[in-house]
Amino acid sequence: MALDDHLTLPQPLSDRLHGAYGELFACIERGYLAKRPVTLRVNRLKTTPERVINELHAQGIGVQTVAWYEDALIAENVREAALQRLPMYERGEVYLQSLSSMLPPILLQPAAGENILDMTAAPGGKTTELFALSGGKALITACERDAVRFDRLRFNLSRQGATRVNALKTDALALDDFLRFDKILLDAPCTGTGTISADEGVRFSEGYLEKCVRLQRKLFEKAFRLLKKGGVLLYSTCSVLPEENGGILETAQRLGATQLPVQLPSEIALLPSPEGTACVCPSALYEGFFLSMFTK
Numbered sequence: 626m627a628l629d630d631h632l633t634l635p636q637p638l639s640d641r642l643h644g645a646y647g648e649l650f651a652c653i654e655r656g657y658l659a660k661r662p663v664t665l666r667v668n669r670l671k672t673t674p675e676r677v678i679n680e681l682h683a684q685g686i687g688v689q690t691v692a693w694y695e696d697a698l699i700a701e702n703v704r705e706a707a708l709q710r711l712p713m714y715e716r717g718e719v720y721l722q723s724l725s726s727m728l729p730p731i732l733l734q735p736a737a738g739e740n741i742l743d744m745t746a747a748p749g750g751k752t753t754e755l756f757a758l759s760g761g762k763a764l765i766t767a768c769e770r771d772a773v774r775f776d777r778l779r780f781n782l783s784r785q786g787a788t789r790v791n792a793l794k795t796d797a798l799a800l801d802d803f804l805r806f807d808k809i810l811l812d813a814p815c816t817g818t819g820t821i822s823a824d825e826g827v828r829f830s831e832g833y834l835e836k837c838v839r840l841q842r843k844l845f846e847k848a849f850r851l852l853k854k855g856g857v858l859l860y861s862t863c864s865v866l867p868e869e870n871g872g873i874l875e876t877a878q879r880l881g882a883t884q885l886p887v888q889l890p891s892e893i894a895l896l897p898s899p900e901g902t903a904c905v906c907p908s909a910l911y912e913g914f915f916l917s918m919f920t921k
């Protein structure tokens with residue numbers, strides 16, 4: 626289905642979105658076509674939002690702040706590549722990250738001394754955010770099975786000064802079942818249907834969706850096994866498809882997980898999703914994103 630000159634959704638995806646959201650499909654469509662500004666997260670371990678704002682202003686770059694997160698900044702009228710050339714970027718004082726993807730670490734509230742697992746971590750935006758939010762004092766294990774993406778993760782950890790992160794190039798499904806963590810982030814591999822934009826081609830097929838769903842269920846089961854009693858598991862995707870999102874509740878219920886409510890700032894527009902979960906609607910500022918939380 627053609628949305629405009631630049632974006633054509635594969636028919637099966639368009640059918641699924643219509644089926645799941647009806648009239649709200651138009652909002653998703655507007656979100657896909659919106660040109661989102663570059664957003665960045667200030668690395669508190671190295672600098673402060675004030676210093677970053679001053680430096681950006683000195684470069685002639687306008688900045689907006691974000692009400693729900695002091696460390697999030699919206700850069701105006703500038704491309705990613707230009708920001709990546711700035712010394713503050715090279716020094717790891719900022720990380721280019723979508724606003725939606727800053728949400729899971731905030732909800733997990735990482736604290737000093739906690740043992741935290743980031744199961745599917747590369748390129749490391751959320752790992753480095755978890756580390757920074759803990760003041761550099763959480764003990765984080767970050768897994769990534771893809772070799773190229775693992776190198777990127779290691780590079781980002783080093784640049785961001787995330788020193789106490791134990792990066793493992795491994796399939797998270799192969800982690801020792803005797804390990805236990807206080808908190809686990811499962812930012813699951815998914816179809817990416819929340820992040821579709823007019824700039825990039827859309828890759829989607831029913832087979833790909835099925836493959837993602839199967840892997841998500843397996844990873845969730847593993848995550849729940851590795852969670853301490855009373856620990857918190859956050860499951861997120863950058864998809865807006867119910868099969869990859871609310872669909873996980875069936876697995877959670879089967880395993881006896883207790884759901885914890887996800888509450889997002891009211892300024893973030895949501896799509897319908899099962900009670901206690903949140904599905905961010907793609908928009909001019911946010912990528913589509915799903916969040917759910919559980920305890921054991």
Ligand code: SAM
Pocket residue numbers: 726744745746747748749750751752768769770771774795796797798812813814815
């Ligand atoms: N959390 C990351 C961030 O914020 O930068 C993004 C993670 S991305 C959505 C999912 C990642 O999971 C991909 O890098 C993929 O290679 C990795 N992955 C997929 N299956 C995996 C597995 N079984 N074990 C470990 N990593 C896996």
